[in-house]
Amino acid sequence: MTERAQDLILVTGATGKTGRRVAARLEARGVPVRAASRGAVPSFDWEDRATWAAALDGVRAVYVAYAPDLAVPGAAETVGAFARQAVAAGVERIVLLSGRGEAAAEAAEREVRAAGADWTIVRAAWFMQNFSEGAFRDLVLAGEVALPVGDVPEPFVDLDDVADVAVAALTESGHAGRLYELTGPRLMTFADAVAEIGAAAGREVAYAPVPLDAFLDALRGDGLPDDAVELLAFLFGELFDGRNARLGDGVERALGRPPRDLAAWARAAAADGAWSAASAEEAAR
Structure with missing residues (x-):
């Protein structure tokens, strides 16, 4: 049976540095989580679009952490296709982990913004x-x-700050249409x-x-x-x-506390x- 669409959150990259922290925080809040990875059930693979539909089934919000990196050729196009499919499947909110000062990452950001869901961009400095x-x-x-x-x-x-911002954007109001520079x-x-x-x-x-x-x-x-x-x-x-030799105020803006x-x-x-x-x-x- 599929979890209720208003509750379920898909976390891509759930075995990675940010994804596992985001998934753990959501689970601690009692939020239903689908932790997406190639080894999960259902399986999710960025390179195999046939796996996307099952992963998105019943999902309300998605945390997008593209692997290996948004800088690789074709990443923006893949993220855009995934975002559009997510919206078609009923996803209402997308939170994208992005990089600072990367033209390719900004191309992926534009794809997510144009997909039709409420979006939040999380641009992070070096972890x-x-x-x-x-x-x-x-x-x-x-x-x-x-x-x-x-x-x-x-x-x-700190990755814990990144995860806290992502979770806030996934679960709370007031973050739609925001771009947070996290440093x-x-x-x-x-x-x-x-x-x-x-x-x-x-x-x-x-x-x-x-x-x-x-x-x-x-x-x-x-x-x-x-x-x-x-x-x-x-x-x-x-x-x-x-x-990127400058400070961002994303943690303060999103969480109301210093990084x-x-x-x-x-x-x-x-x-x-x-x-x-x-x-x-x-x-x-």
């Missing part, structure tokens, strides 16, 4: 959790974070961020800016697929040119064992 959950966690554990970014500052944002409360260079993470973790962690070509060659040498290398080439080669600072996040992540000795042993296996 703090990239240093604690993703590939760069291993660099922290190794004692040196080497990335092709120099002194350009970034307003790192942390201050601009920091990557070197600054890594220093604060090292202090919170009680580890010696250095930051080393490296040439983009050398960084990409190292990734290829580690066996990273070409499409993933190309995506990182875009992200590091274009987005850290200063275009979490990186230092507070790093202390909490360290207390939770993000960079513990056990984590280091696991990463070394």
Whole structure:
């Protein structure tokens, strides 16, 4: 039996960094959630449009977190087709996770706006959790974070803030037609961020800016697929040119509170064992 359309929320990317947080928060509120992924039932795959109808059946609102990234070729067209199908299926509200300073992401935003549902755009800065959950966690554990970014500052944002804004937009009134730029409360260079993470973790962690070509060659040498290398080439080669070196007020506007600072996040992540000795042993296996 299908859940009532006025209740059910579809969360795409439900096994990813933002999606699993959004789904968990909705479930904690008692909101019926359909957590969409290739391994879910019904299965959902961005690359297989035949899976979309079952995932959208009975759904009132959708959280769209496109994978691998809105910057990849064809992403905007795919998101647009999905948004239009969602509206045709009865979806009333769409919340899109987007990126700052990305022309391709803005193309996807336009597609969602034009689809016909109430929409909210959530543009997020670089996630703090990239240093604690993703590939760069291993660099922290190794004692040196080497990335092709120099002194350009970034307003790192806490994923919990991103998820809180998304949930508010999915479940509360007053967010339709809003574009929220989500950042942390201050601009920091990557070197600054890594220093604060090292202090919170009680580890010696250095930051080393490296040439983009050398960084990409190292990734290829580690066996990273070409499409993933190309995506990182875009992200590091274009987005850290200063275009995003500014603060946004999206967290305050959406939630009525300030965003979490990186230092507070790093202390909490360290207390939770993000960079513990056990984590280091696991990463070394």
